[in-house]
Amino acid sequence: MKIMPNRMDRGFYLYQQEFEDKALEVLRSGWYVLGKEVEAFEQEFAAYTGGGYCVGLASGLDALWIAFRLLGIGAGDEVIVQGNTYIASVMGVTINGATPVFVEPDAYYNMDSARIEAKITERTRAILVTHLYGQASHMDEIMRIAGKYRLKVVEDCAQSHGACYQGQMTGTFGDVGCFSFYPSKNLGAFGDGGAVVVKEESLAREFRIFRNYGSEKRYHNKVVGANSRLDELQAGLLRVRLSHLEELTKEKEKIANRYLREIRNPDVILPEVREKATSVWHQFVIRCENRAGLIDYLNAREIGTIIHYPIPPHLSEAYRYLGHKDGDFPITEQYANEVLSIPMYNGMTDEEQQIVIDAINQWRA
Numbered sequence: 001m002k003i004m005p006n007r008m009d010r011g012f013y014l015y016q017q018e019f020e021d022k023a024l025e026v027l028r029s030g031w032y033v034l035g036k037e038v039e040a041f042e043q044e045f046a047a048y049t050g051g052g053y054c055v056g057l058a059s060g061l062d063a064l065w066i067a068f069r070l071l072g073i074g075a076g077d078e079v080i081v082q083g084n085t086y087i088a089s090v091m092g093v094t095i096n097g098a099t100p101v102f103v104e105p106d107a108y109y110n111m112d113s114a115r116i117e118a119k120i121t122e123r124t125r126a127i128l129v130t131h132l133y134g135q136a137s138h139m140d141e142i143m144r145i146a147g148k149y150r151l152k153v154v155e156d157c158a159q160s161h162g163a164c165y166q167g168q169m170t171g172t173f174g175d176v177g178c179f180s181f182y183p184s185k186n187l188g189a190f191g192d193g194g195a196v197v198v199k200e201e202s203l204a205r206e207f208r209i210f211r212n213y214g215s216e217k218r219y220h221n222k223v224v225g226a227n228s229r230l231d232e233l234q235a236g237l238l239r240v241r242l243s244h245l246e247e248l249t250k251e252k253e254k255i256a257n258r259y260l261r262e263i264r265n266p267d268v269i270l271p272e273v274r275e276k277a278t279s280v281w282h283q284f285v286i287r288c289e290n291r292a293g294l295i296d297y298l299n300a301r302e303i304g305t306i307i308h309y310p311i312p313p314h315l316s317e318a319y320r321y322l323g324h325k326d327g328d329f330p331i332t333e334q335y336a337n338e339v340l341s342i343p344m345y346n347g348m349t350d351e352e353q354q355i356v357i358d359a360i361n362q363w364r365a
Contacts, residue, residue: 002302003343003352008183010347011241011248012190018240019190026236034212037235042195044242045179048162051172051197053204056230057211060158060180060194064092066228067176067196068126070206071152073098077125080151082111083312083332085130089156090313092178093128100128100322102314104331108274109133109285109339112331113141120145126152131160131170133308134186134282135273139165139173146174154178159282161187162249166276171197181230181238186252186280187245189234248346252281255348259284262357267365268294269338283308287338290365294340297363303356306341 012019026037038056046054057063073079075097081090083102093100101119106112109132116127127146129137146153153174157163160170161179171177181193198204209216214225241248256279260270269287273279285308288294295305312332314324326333343356 001352001355003304003355005304005306005341005343006184007345007347008188010345011188014347015240015244019237022236022240023233026233029232032232034229035232037232037239038230041230041235041239041242044239045195046197048242048245049169049171049177049197051169051177052199053201054195054197055204055207055211056235057194057196057207058228058230059192060156060178060182061088061091062211062226062228063176063178063180063194063196064089064128064154064156065095066207066210066226067154067178068092068096068098070203070210071126071154071175073125073152076123078121078123080111080116080119080124080127081313082128082130082132083314083329084109084309084335085132085156085313086158086309087313087316087318088158089128089130090319092154092156094319098125099123100313100319102324102329102332104329105132105335106138108135108272108277109335110135110137110274111142113138113145116142116145120149120151124149124151126154127174128154128156129174130156130158131163133271133279133285134159134163135279136160136163136165136170136277138274138277139168139170140276143173158182158185160280161185162245163280164278172199175199176203181234186249186282187238187241189238191234193230193234193238195230249280251346252344255344255353256281256284258353259342259357263360265361265363267363268360281344283341284344285339285341286360287335288340288365289338291338291340293365294360294363298342298359301355301359303359304343308339308341310336312336
């Protein structure tokens with residue numbers, strides 16, 4: 001039996017009729033951009049997160065770079081960023097001309113809050129928190145530091161739809177919560193899509209103006225904006241999936257808990273969840289020193305895996321100009337050499353889970 005690392009089609013078949021009915025409804029409406037579906041999704045997602053106001057955008061990356069743009073962060077400014085995040089997080093900073101300042105991750109693969117203050121300078125303007133792999137970061141300490149130094153906080157919630165810290169949902173702690181609805185996300189669309197969640201109505205209005213060429217009224221442009229609009233079809237399909245998100249999250253939690261109980265291999269390090277935090281298990285990430293050997297072994301048994309992420313941003317060609325080298329961030333680099341995402345998706349069968357568990361338990365480095 002071939003087991004893929006992710007199966008987005010399974011998530012479709014779970015609610016196939018609802019998705020198809022909604023798609024036809026939108027197609028037959030004759031209105032495809034910034035209509036009632038987007039407005040309804042924004043209201044429903046804001047209510048789900050408890051964040052105040054939601055604005056739909058074209059992608060998660062757009063959410064990030066527009067957030068920093070509207071917060072006034074640009075050339076000459078520094079933003080604290082965790083070292084092991086996906087490169088899109090960093091792009092949200094550098095597109096605006098600001099400089100990313102990397103911080104090592106903790107044992108939970110999120111930003112190590114104990115290392116933040118040492119990186120703050122007179123140029124530091126913000127902290128970008130990434131809730132990686134679906135687990136909420138150490139937000140009480142991060143917000144304490146931000147308050148102490150009067151820093152803005154932007155949350156990258158591309159992988160953490162529904163994850164909480166001390167009962168509060170990710171995306172609602174800082175100034176802006178940025179979400180991606182790429183199809184593989186826990187709340188995934190059927191194409192690109194994104195959104196921001198903010199507390200202030202005035203800031204939400206700025207996002208709405210900026211996403212539509214800088215205009216609030218057609219042909220009346222207040223600022224030089226962008227074309228970054230969540231379309232009606234994706235918004236409608238997201239509404240369907242959002243209505244089932246709690247049960248989808250519980251299913252992933254059940255799979256993760258089984259992996260945690262039943263995977264027993266001394267050469268494999270299992271993920272942990274921080275006290276007071278929850279994970280929605282966007283990925284189930286293990287670590288092992290002989291990752292290449294494990295990948296080859298699983299490939300031979302038709303079990304797919306993905307590395308999230310093999311090249312940390314500070315060592316990427318895109319950010320060579322920052323001047324970093326091997327060894328600058330040893331924990332980040334160790335994780336990049338050891339992490340491996342094993343199969344985890346909605347609709348994964350008990351048999352598929354058992355095959356993965358047995359294979360990993362039988363492997364020897």
